[in-house]
Amino acid sequence: xxxxxxxxxxxxxxxxxxxxxxxxxxxxxxxxxxxxxxxxxxxxxxxxxxxxxxxxxxxxxxxxxxxxxxxxxxxxxxxxxxxxxxxxxxxxxxxxxxxxxxxxxxxxxxxxx
Amino acid sequence: xxxxxxxxxxxxxxxxxxxxxxxxxxxxxxxxxxxxxxxxxxxxxxxxxxxxxxxxxxxxxxxxxxxxxxxxxxxxxxxxxxxxxxxxxxxxxxxxxxxxxxxxxxxxxx
Numbered sequence: 001x002x003x004x005x006x007x008x009x010x011x012x013x014x015x016x017x018x019x020x021x022x023x024x025x026x027x028x029x030x031x032x033x034x035x036x037x038x039x040x041x042x043x044x045x046x047x048x049x050x051x052x053x054x055x056x057x058x059x060x061x062x063x064x065x066x067x068x069x070x071x072x073x074x075x076x077x078x079x080x081x082x083x084x085x086x087x088x089x090x091x092x093x094x095x096x097x098x099x100x101x102x103x104x105x106x107x108x109x110x111x112x113x
Numbered sequence: 114x115x116x117x118x119x120x121x122x123x124x125x126x127x128x129x130x131x132x133x134x135x136x137x138x139x140x141x142x143x144x145x146x147x148x149x150x151x152x153x154x155x156x157x158x159x160x161x162x163x164x165x166x167x168x169x170x171x172x173x174x175x176x177x178x179x180x181x182x183x184x185x186x187x188x189x190x191x192x193x194x195x196x197x198x199x200x201x202x203x204x205x206x207x208x209x210x211x212x213x214x215x216x217x218x219x220x221x222x223x
Contacts (some may be wrong), residue, residue: 043213052176091156102211104156
């Protein structure tokens with residue numbers, strides 16, 4: 001079974017630019033989550049999709065972040081415009097149902113300079 | 114959700130048994146305990162989950178006393194490849210978001 005795949009693995013952009021991160025969950029997993037760890041902090045929840053619907057987006061830091069999951073398959077997380085404090089590692093995870101045994105991707109390391 | 118407290122770091126040698134204890138004094142009746150492992154440049158990986166007493170799988174054992182205010186992750190005969198950060202999480206049934214703490218950095222030396 002293929003795992004959760006994230007693209008790109010690393011992105012370096014200038015402040016003010018736009019970046020789009022992509023996550024391909026495990027096939028058949030309806031639940032898709034985005035988390036991030038900014039430098040020196042714990043891993044924090046951003047949002048949760050059930051299929052194509054946003055179930056919980058309480059962790060999204062501000063309106064510069066936009067997540068989509070059209071068709072209920074892969075998801076994108078766009079940061080526009082990026083700020084220095086957005087630097088960190090963005091993780092995607094998926095589950096078939098409930099929260100038993102998340103499968104995480106390897107993350108996208110975002111560096112805003 | 115109950116706050117968790119665990120050691121910042123631990124050192125061990127290959128072949129030893131490692132026990133990492135996590136405190137969760139405010140755990141609720143419907144909460145259960147989950148441990149994740151994270152290697153550098155990878156996402157967290159589910160290791161084990163339990164509600165009470167003892168759970169064992171091919172990777173680890175999880176001991177939870179009757180009061181459930183703490184839990185201990187036991188890794189038998191660690192190897193160098195067990196060097197990682199280990200997170201203890203308290204999860205509520207029906208609430209699917211994970212809350213991570215700082216984790217315990219385990220360093221296994223030859």
